[in-house]
Amino acid sequence: MLNITRILSSEWCRWARLGWLDIQSRYRRTTFGPMWIVLLTGMTVGSIGFVYGSLFKAPIKDFLPFLAIGFVTWGWISSSLVEAGECFSAYKSMMLNHVLSPSSVLVRVVFRNWLVLLHNALVIVALLFILQRPLSLVTLLVVPGMLVVGGVIFSTSIIVAFACARFRDLKQVLASALSLGLLITPVIWSPEILKDRIYVAYLNPFSHLLDLIRLPLLAVTPSATNWAVAFGTLLICSMVARIVITRYRHLVIFWL
Amino acid sequence: MARIDLQNVSLRYPLYGETTKSMRVVLAGLVTGKRAENHPIYVEALKDISINLSEGSRLGLIGANGAGKSSLLRLMAGIFQPNSGTVRREGHIVTMFDLSYGMDEEANGFENIDIVSVVLGISRFDLDRIKNDVAEFSELGEALHRPIKTYSAGMRVRLAFGLLSSMSAEILLIDEIIGVGDASFMKKASARISKQIQEAKIFVLASHAESVLRDFCTTGLVMSEGKAVFHGPIEDALKFYNSRG
Numbered sequence: 001m002l003n004i005t006r007i008l009s010s011e012w013c014r015w016a017r018l019g020w021l022d023i024q025s026r027y028r029r030t031t032f033g034p035m036w037i038v039l040l041t042g043m044t045v046g047s048i049g050f051v052y053g054s055l056f057k058a059p060i061k062d063f064l065p066f067l068a069i070g071f072v073t074w075g076w077i078s079s080s081l082v083e084a085g086e087c088f089s090a091y092k093s094m095m096l097n098h099v100l101s102p103s104s105v106l107v108r109v110v111f112r113n114w115l116v117l118l119h120n121a122l123v124i125v126a127l128l129f130i131l132q133r134p135l136s137l138v139t140l141l142v143v144p145g146m147l148v149v150g151g152v153i154f155s156t157s158i159i160v161a162f163a164c165a166r167f168r169d170l171k172q173v174l175a176s177a178l179s180l181g182l183l184i185t186p187v188i189w190s191p192e193i194l195k196d197r198i199y200v201a202y203l204n205p206f207s208h209l210l211d212l213i214r215l216p217l218l219a220v221t222p223s224a225t226n227w228a229v230a231f232g233t234l235l236i237c238s239m240v241a242r243i244v245i246t247r248y249r250h251l252v253i254f255w256l
Numbered sequence: 257m258a259r260i261d262l263q264n265v266s267l268r269y270p271l272y273g274e275t276t277k278s279m280r281v282v283l284a285g286l287v288t289g290k291r292a293e294n295h296p297i298y299v300e301a302l303k304d305i306s307i308n309l310s311e312g313s314r315l316g317l318i319g320a321n322g323a324g325k326s327s328l329l330r331l332m333a334g335i336f337q338p339n340s341g342t343v344r345r346e347g348h349i350v351t352m353f354d355l356s357y358g359m360d361e362e363a364n365g366f367e368n369i370d371i372v373s374v375v376l377g378i379s380r381f382d383l384d385r386i387k388n389d390v391a392e393f394s395e396l397g398e399a400l401h402r403p404i405k406t407y408s409a410g411m412r413v414r415l416a417f418g419l420l421s422s423m424s425a426e427i428l429l430i431d432e433i434i435g436v437g438d439a440s441f442m443k444k445a446s447a448r449i450s451k452q453i454q455e456a457k458i459f460v461l462a463s464h465a466e467s468v469l470r471d472f473c474t475t476g477l478v479m480s481e482g483k484a485v486f487h488g489p490i491e492d493a494l495k496f497y498n499s500r501g
């Protein structure tokens with residue numbers, strides 16, 4: 001048992017390193033390298049912030065950081081899941097040539113997207129600094145928040161990867177669902193504008209996950225409900241992921 | 257101590273065709289209550305195979321295309337799991353099934369050695385030695401500093417083969433890769449692989465080239481439609497295979 005854990009952890013470390021090499025390779029021969037991630041996010045947040053800030057008549061000082069954090073976090077969740085859906089077919093040849101735990105392939109994808117998140121976080125840090133948002137001890141709650149969201153992403157990625165390998169149609173469904181998710185989750189808009197129907201926003205577990213990261217950075221403590229829903233989601237997703245991986249890890253190779 | 261024990265191993269895997277793979281069929285089945293048409297076709301890749309390989313085994317797998325040679329190799333490696341029977345293995349395994357995979361077209365030769373060595377689990381401690389070794393063997397010289405998208409097919413093979421054959425293995429499993437590259441490279445490659453094979457405690461090779469099988473293997477396993485039909489000294493195995501036509 002100990003031996004298996006040791007092998008798996010060394011495999012995970014190696015595949016995390018491959019995730020880093022992926023980032024390097026994606027931006028090879030570009031002038032700005034991975035800084036392109038930051039530039040693109042900065043431009044997107046800037047333009048959406050300008051238009052929607054006017055639409056919602058929200059003060060720029062509040063709206064821009066709100067939007068930037070939401071947008072970056074959503075991007076982290078959605079690009080991880082999209083790439084997870086493709087990862088088994090993308091790394092099929094490696095899976096056919098090496099004894100490999102399918103989870104290692106997911107480690108590569110999730111770690112790669114976490115690195116993208118760290119790049120994007122520069123936009124948030126810059127905005128918080130420029131707009132002189134107050135920081136406090138509450139801000140540190142973003143760390144456990146990120147761990148919980150990261151855990152949900154990892155376990156959901158495992159489920160998504162197996163499901164998309166088995167049913168090719170799901171890849172399309174996933175892409176549409178995630179672009180719909182961007183609209184129905186309070187990423188761009190604040191749940192407050194729903195007024196007395198604010199519960200509509202919080203029926204969606206993603207809203208709670210976003211809050212775990214967004215609120216601390218805006219110096220607000222996430223509510224107990226936020227934590228409860230996020231932990232509940234994490235628990236359910238990791239249990240399902242565990243079942244999926246134990247039942248299907250030897251079969252997935254034949255689905256590709 | 258290196259060994260591979262297969263005991264009554266069978267491998268059967270589902271093949272999802274046009275009708276079975278699509279979710280539409282599954283959903284339609286749920287809606288209409290009919291569960292027909294959702295049974296995948298199964299491929300019987302290996303049937304009831306038992307074989308024990310211990311230190312010093314040099315086994316050649318012989319058989320027509322689709323006889324199950326590659327499946328058996330992947331099962332020995334642990335990439336496929338049997339549906340029934342048991343597999344026990346001890347020892348560090350190196351596989352040579354496909355030569356180039358996981359390489360990055362935009363990266364140069366050295367960077368690709370980095371990438372593939374991470375996949376292969378080569379420690380950073382050994383990396384410099386292996387890089388020198390691959391550079392010397394592949395004779396790619398300056399080309400190693402160029403992106404591999406500029407490489408010809410032969411150059412890619414030199415790089416990938418150089419890297420894989422630099423790994424020391426207790427158990428070495430090779431699937432039909434000998435026979436690539438130009439004549440002078442072939443000569444060098446076979447000298448290099450002979451060394452790697454000699455150092456391996458267990459060696460299994462699937463090949464159609466009788467001379468290669470005679471050179472490297474002492475015993476042969478003839479396979480037909482997933483079954484092991486003959487197991488014995490390599491000469492007898494080849495004779496048996498050829499007599500079957």
